Amino acid sequence: MLFGRTQKLPIKIADKGVVEWKYAACGYCSTGCSIEVGLNADGKPVASRGVAEADVNRGKLCLKGIFEHELFESAGRGTNVLMREHWHQAWQSADWDTALDKLHDEIVRIQQTYGRDAFAIVSTGQMLTEEFYTLGKLTRGLIGTNNYDGNTTLCMSSAVSGYKRSFGSDGPPGCYEDFEHTDCLIAWGSNLPEQHPIIYWRMKEAQEKRGFPLIVVDPRVTMLAQNAHLHLHITPGTDVVLINAMMHVIFTEGLEDKRYIEANTVGIEDLRAEVEKYDPVTASKICGIDEDTIRNVARLFARAPAAMQIWTMGINQSTHGSDGVVGINNLALITGNIGKPGGTSLSITGQCNAMGTREWSSCSGLPNYRSLENPEHREEVAQFWNVDPEFFPKKRGLYQTDIYPAIETGQIKGLWLIATNPMSSLPNTARVRAAMEKLEFCCVQDCYQDTESAQYAHVYLPAATWAEKDGVMTNTERRVNRVKPITQPPGEAKPDLWIFNRVAERFNKGGRLSFPESARDIFREMAQLSEGRLADISGMDHEWVEKNRGIQWPYTVEQRERGEPPPKGGKRIYTEDGTFSHPDGKARLIPLPFVDNNEVPDEKFPVWLNTGRLIEHWHGRSKTGKIGNNNKFSPIPFIEINPDLAMELGIQRGEYVRLVSRRSDAVVMAMHTQRVPKDMVFLPFHFHDCANRLTLGLLDPHSRQPAYKQSAVRIERLADQKMAARLSMEMRNF
Numbered sequence: 001m002l003f004g005r006t007q008k009l010p011i012k013i014a015d016k017g018v019v020e021w022k023y024a025a026c027g028y029c030s031t032g033c034s035i036e037v038g039l040n041a042d043g044k045p046v047a048s049r050g051v052a053e054a055d056v057n058r059g060k061l062c063l064k065g066i067f068e069h070e071l072f073e074s075a076g077r078g079t080n081v082l083m084r085e086h087w088h089q090a091w092q093s094a095d096w097d098t099a100l101d102k103l104h105d106e107i108v109r110i111q112q113t114y115g116r117d118a119f120a121i122v123s124t125g126q127m128l129t130e131e132f133y134t135l136g137k138l139t140r141g142l143i144g145t146n147n148y149d150g151n152t153t154l155c156m157s158s159a160v161s162g163y164k165r166s167f168g169s170d171g172p173p174g175c176y177e178d179f180e181h182t183d184c185l186i187a188w189g190s191n192l193p194e195q196h197p198i199i200y201w202r203m204k205e206a207q208e209k210r211g212f213p214l215i216v217v218d219p220r221v222t223m224l225a226q227n228a229h230l231h232l233h234i235t236p237g238t239d240v241v242l243i244n245a246m247m248h249v250i251f252t253e254g255l256e257d258k259r260y261i262e263a264n265t266v267g268i269e270d271l272r273a274e275v276e277k278y279d280p281v282t283a284s285k286i287c288g289i290d291e292d293t294i295r296n297v298a299r300l301f302a303r304a305p306a307a308m309q310i311w312t313m314g315i316n317q318s319t320h321g322s323d324g325v326v327g328i329n330n331l332a333l334i335t336g337n338i339g340k341p342g343g344t345s346l347s348i349t350g351q352c353n354a355m356g357t358r359e360w361s362s363c364s365g366l367p368n369y370r371s372l373e374n375p376e377h378r379e380e381v382a383q384f385w386n387v388d389p390e391f392f393p394k395k396r397g398l399y400q401t402d403i404y405p406a407i408e409t410g411q412i413k414g415l416w417l418i419a420t421n422p423m424s425s426l427p428n429t430a431r432v433r434a435a436m437e438k439l440e441f442c443c444v445q446d447c448y449q450d451t452e453s454a455q456y457a458h459v460y461l462p463a464a465t466w467a468e469k470d471g472v473m474t475n476t477e478r479r480v481n482r483v484k485p486i487t488q489p490p491g492e493a494k495p496d497l498w499i500f501n502r503v504a505e506r507f508n509k510g511g512r513l514s515f516p517e518s519a520r521d522i523f524r525e526m527a528q529l530s531e532g533r534l535a536d537i538s539g540m541d542h543e544w545v546e547k548n549r550g551i552q553w554p555y556t557v558e559q560r561e562r563g564e565p566p567p568k569g570g571k572r573i574y575t576e577d578g579t580f581s582h583p584d585g586k587a588r589l590i591p592l593p594f595v596d597n598n599e600v601p602d603e604k605f606p607v608w609l610n611t612g613r614l615i616e617h618w619h620g621r622s623k624t625g626k627i628g629n630n631n632k633f634s635p636i637p638f639i640e641i642n643p644d645l646a647m648e649l650g651i652q653r654g655e656y657v658r659l660v661s662r663r664s665d666a667v668v669m670a671m672h673t674q675r676v677p678k679d680m681v682f683l684p685f686h687f688h689d690c691a692n693r694l695t696l697g698l699l700d701p702h703s704r705q706p707a708y709k710q711s712a713v714r715i716e717r718l719a720d721q722k723m724a725a726r727l728s729m730e731m732r733n734f
Ligand code: SF4
Pocket: 026, 027, 028, 029, 030, 031, 032, 033, 057, 060, 061, 062, 063, 064, 065, 066, 196, 197, 198, 199
C-alpha cells in the first residue's frame, strides 16, 4: 500500500564512509549475535551490521546491537586512574602502579587484620571468558578470599542451581535449533520479543513454519503473550503450584513417559506423592489458572512428540526460583523431553557472557563446573595451577546478595567491584547504600566512571569495554564466540585482563602460578583443562571459533582431529540414556512443596509491583542511557498501570505518581495500558534510584537470587506535577 503514491521511493541510507568491517559477538545480551562494526578512514567506529552467515542471528541485529558502535565514545567512560583517601572527598588523578599497589596493600591489610574472607570480590557477566578465568585463578589461587561472586546471582543463579539439582551440573541442554523441531512450546516468565529479540525471531520463524502451540505463562500481557495461543495469566510467585498441578494431570491420566523415567531418572515415587496434593481444582485457587486450562496445557505438553520449555527472570527472580527451574526440569523429564530435537528445558540467559562466568570464573567453585566441595576437583585444579590444594576453601563462600549483609555486620571490610553496579542493581537501595558507606576500602573497576557505586570507591580503575578487548564469550545455547579488538580503549583505560595480570604480579612474587598475557594462550590453557568435562572446548581455538562464527560446546580435540566440523547449531547435551552429571548418570526428580513466603499486596500496599526490562535499554543504563537512539524511547522511569485502577485513583495518562513500598518511594510517570491487571503495576528496572528503592528482594534459599518481581506498593497521586517532573529529570543524568 503506497497511500496514494504510484511509485515506491527508494530508501536512502547515509553513507558512513566505512572502509573496513571488524568482527565480534554482541556485548549486550546472551543471544550471542555475530556483529561487524564498520570503521571509517580515520579508524572511527561508525556503523554496526549483523553477520549473514552466523547461525545465531543470520544477518539480523536488534535495537541495541544496531547502535553498538556508539558505545565506544559514549559519555561517562573512565579515562584516568583515580584515588582518594575517603569516599566523600574529591577524586585525584593517579598512575596505574600507585593504584594497583594500593589495591594489593589494602587486600593484604584487611586479610591480615580481619581474616582471609574479610575482603570480598564481586564480578560480572560482562567480561570476556579468558578474563573470568584469570580473575578466578587470581582469587582462588593467590588472594584466597572465599567471598567471591558475580552479579549473575541477580539473574541466573536460580537456573544454575536448578540445573545442578536436576541434572548434576549447570549447562543448558538445548539450543535455538530446537524451535525448528518442537511440537509444543511453553514460555515461563520470558518476554522474548523485548528481551531477546533475535531468539524471538528464530522462534517465530520456526513457529510459523511448524504451527506448534505457544503457551505463555506470565502475570502480564507481554508482547510474547500477545502472540501466544494460550496466555496463562498466573498469580505472581505461584509457578511451582501450576507445574505440580500439570504433573498431577499427567500422572493421573497416564501421560508420562515411563520408559524414559525408568531409564534416566531417580525419585519418581517421592515426586508422585508430592504432586498428588496438587489436583487442578485446589491448585487453581492458588495460581489463578482455571482447572480446565491446567488440564488442557498438561495434555498438550505431554502428548506432543517433542515439547520444549524456555524461561527467563519470571522464574529465576523469585523466592522459589530454583524450585521453579527444578519443576520445569521435572516436567521435561517425566515426559522424556530432554536431549532430543525439540524436547528441552532451555534457560534463556541474561548478560552477554553470563554463561562464560558460570563455566570459567570459579565464582561458585572451580573452572569448568568443578566444585570446591569435591576433593578430586580441588586436587586436579591445584595441580594444574601449581597451588597447594589446601589453599582452596572446601565449600563455596557468600553469594553476592549475602555479601552486603555481611558488610553491614562488619564481617566484610573491603570490596573490589568489577564491571558491576550494586547501588543500582541490588534490591532495597537504602540498605546497600548504608553497607557501602561502612566499607574500609572499595575499589571500582569499570569502563564507566559515573556508575553510582563509584561514589563509594577509594580507587577507580578505568577498564576497556567489549570489543576494545580480545577473547571469547559463551551464549545461551553454549556457543563460544569471538570478540576482537575493534578499537583502542580511551585514555589510560586498560583491558580487564591486563589489570588482573598486574594485580596477580603483586601477589605472585615467586612466579609460582603462570598468568599468560594473551587471550589466545589463556584459551589454550582452558581448552586443556576442559578435556573430558561436560563443557569440553578442547577442539576449539580462537581462529576456529571465529571462522565458524561461534562453536557450541562440547567440541572435543578428538572431533577436531577426526576432521569433524562443528555442528552448525544443533548441539544438545544429555542426548543418551544415563548421561546426566550426577555420579550414577541419572537425573533427579525432586518433589517441590510450595511455600508461600512472598510479600503480597495488603490493605496498606494493595498493588503488586512487577519489574522487568525494555527492549531499548540494557540493565542499569550505564551503556544505553548514553546512546541517544536507545535512550530517547524511555529517558525517564514510568509504570504501566491499568486504566481502571488509574481512573479509581484519578490519575491521568502521563501524570507523575509516587510509588510507596515498605522500603522507600519513587516518582514515576503513569502510562495507561491493559497489559497489566488492575492489581498490578509494571516498572522497568533500568533506572537508578527507582525500582530498587522499592523492591524487598527476599532471597531464594538455594540460589540466593532476589525476588525482584513480587513486592507490594501503594500509588499516590502527586498534586504538584511540575515539581515531580523536575525531580524525575534531575535524577536522570543519563
Ligand atoms: Fe545483541 Fe542480544 Fe540484540 Fe542480538 S538480540 S543484537 S545479542 S542485544
